[in-house]
Amino acid sequence: MILNSAAINFVIPIGVCNCLLAQLDLDFNRIAPSIPYILGGIWITLKFTLLSAIFGFIWGTVLSLFKISSIKPLYWFGMAYTSVFRGTPLLVTLSKIYFDTPQLTGYEISGFQAGVITFSLNSGAYISEVIRAGIMAVDKGQTEAAMSLGVSYKPMMLDVILPQAIKNILPALVNESIALLKDSALVSTIGATDLLRRAQIVGAEKYVYFEPLLIVAVVYYLMVMSLTLSANLLETQLRKSS
Amino acid sequence: MQEKGAIAIKIDRLYKSFGSLKVLRAISTEIAKGEVVALIGPSGCGKSTFLRCLNLLETPTSGKIYINGQEITDSKTDVNKIRQNVGMVFQHFHLFPHMNVLKNIMYAPVKVNNLSKPEARSLAMDLLQKVDLVDKADVFPSKLSGGQKQRVAIARSLAMQPDIMLFDEPTSALDPEMVKEVLDVMQAVSESGMTMAVVTHEMGFAKEVADRIFFLDGGEIAEDSPPDVFFSHPKSARAQKFLAKIL
Numbered sequence A: 001m002i003l004n005s006a007a008i009n010f011v012i013p014i015g016v017c018n019c020l021l022a023q024l025d026l027d028f029n030r031i032a033p034s035i036p037y038i039l040g041g042i043w044i045t046l047k048f049t050l051l052s053a054i055f056g057f058i059w060g061t062v063l064s065l066f067k068i069s070s071i072k073p074l075y076w077f078g079m080a081y082t083s084v085f086r087g088t089p090l091l092v093t094l095s096k097i098y099f100d101t102p103q104l105t106g107y108e109i110s111g112f113q114a115g116v117i118t119f120s121l122n123s124g125a126y127i128s129e130v131i132r133a134g135i136m137a138v139d140k141g142q143t144e145a146a147m148s149l150g151v152s153y154k155p156m157m158l159d160v161i162l163p164q165a166i167k168n169i170l171p172a173l174v175n176e177s178i179a180l181l182k183d184s185a186l187v188s189t190i191g192a193t194d195l196l197r198r199a200q201i202v203g204a205e206k207y208v209y210f211e212p213l214l215i216v217a218v219v220y221y222l223m224v225m226s227l228t229l230s231a232n233l234l235e236t237q238l239r240k241s242s
Numbered sequence B: 001m002q003e004k005g006a007i008a009i010k011i012d013r014l015y016k017s018f019g020s021l022k023v024l025r026a027i028s029t030e031i032a033k034g035e036v037v038a039l040i041g042p043s044g045c046g047k048s049t050f051l052r053c054l055n056l057l058e059t060p061t062s063g064k065i066y067i068n069g070q071e072i073t074d075s076k077t078d079v080n081k082i083r084q085n086v087g088m089v090f091q092h093f094h095l096f097p098h099m100n101v102l103k104n105i106m107y108a109p110v111k112v113n114n115l116s117k118p119e120a121r122s123l124a125m126d127l128l129q130k131v132d133l134v135d136k137a138d139v140f141p142s143k144l145s146g147g148q149k150q151r152v153a154i155a156r157s158l159a160m161q162p163d164i165m166l167f168d169e170p171t172s173a174l175d176p177e178m179v180k181e182v183l184d185v186m187q188a189v190s191e192s193g194m195t196m197a198v199v200t201h202e203m204g205f206a207k208e209v210a211d212r213i214f215f216l217d218g219g220e221i222a223e224d225s226p227p228d229v230f231f232s233h234p235k236s237a238r239a240q241k242f243l244a245k246i247l
């Protein structure tokens, strides 16, 4: 009895697999003419991620300085800001910015613009936490050494503290860009023609979804992997230099 | 410039507390230009705190400090301007790890004193000559020994051409065989006429190089004497006890 059921358990998954594969019957020919169009989304997705990462990093640096500031209003602003962005779903913020901007300002914001703004604001909140932790982890003696030389706050931060802080948090920053790259697929919901959106468009035209979405998944995976690998390389390089 | 007898540092009823802990109580003293003062005393008596008040790394709770006649405890003084003129050397060096030796020394003269890069470079090379580390100019701090790091730190401070140098236990973190090379550099600095305040456990250095010994205890300068007097006939019972323990 026991032996029997074990055998059945073993057989069933194989059966299901075979069955699935039989039904799958992948056919890329039908969408072949659309593949360049889909892959064109890579550029949109990358541009989107890069812009958001750069603005998010700058904004995150500013916010992190607010959060370590002894000026109370700046401190509270930084804290409240982070709390709001961490506490609301990204898709909600994205929709708010996309749909509210024309209503509030009269400016017809494009999906791409709304996406970059939202993602910069959002990753700024996350990055500011990372940078703040990085700054706090720099030896207090570094600040004191710079101060004792008469160096004022701004150059001390830019030349002495931040370079050391950022070196320590580089892995965390790369993880944040990877998250950004993956989350960027959300802009497909507000009409930006990124990778995912293009796959959906092609799917709707040709009545096939499996293949275009498979292509897109593979492309995302390859992009994330190459980001991870180059980050690892950079890290070993940095470790060698120190 | 260095007229004899001119006052470099004047301290008037300096108090410093951390919360309810009263660390310095009513310290008043004067240090003349070119004078070398060694600060000694039991652990936790406030030597570092005293030193750090002199370049405002600690804000005095009350009292006044004058440097070259200018009151630095006045809320209107530009703290950075004061610090440019008062160098400090730390127990743990605190070199900038992401800059090589040359950049460490050049950084403040370029950023703060607006020296051109070539000017700062030749200044830095002169100083490296003085601390005998010319061959390490392009090396990063992590590749240096403790004694070498501390000599670079001294050169970095001197690059701002300060009138006063503060040293907080500059040899305490060093292996014994490296203490001398650092003390030799400090002695050379003192011989150039620098006003110096040095927290140290090196009694040999204090005896030989210092003009005065401040024995800090209970938040006060319990004794202020020339080294020969202090080490042979300490006046206070507390200093006698302290010396009996360490000598």
Ligand SMILES: Nc1ncnc2c1ncn2[C@@H]1O[C@H](COP(=O)(O)OP(=O)(O)OP(=O)(O)O)[C@@H](O)[C@H]1O
Residues within 6 Å of the ligand: B018, B021, B023, B042, B043, B044, B045, B046, B047, B048, B049, B050
């Ligand atoms: N930032 C601070 N906050 C609270 N207490 C402090 C602070 N800095 C120093 N103290 C306290 O003040 C007292 C004097 O400290 P200080 O470092 O000046 O002593 P010290 O004479 O330099 O001692 P040591 O020989 O161990 O270096 C100590 O009790 C110390 O714990």
Ligand SMILES: [Mg+2]
Residues within 6 Å of the ligand: B047, B048, B049, B168
């Ligand atoms: Mg101390």
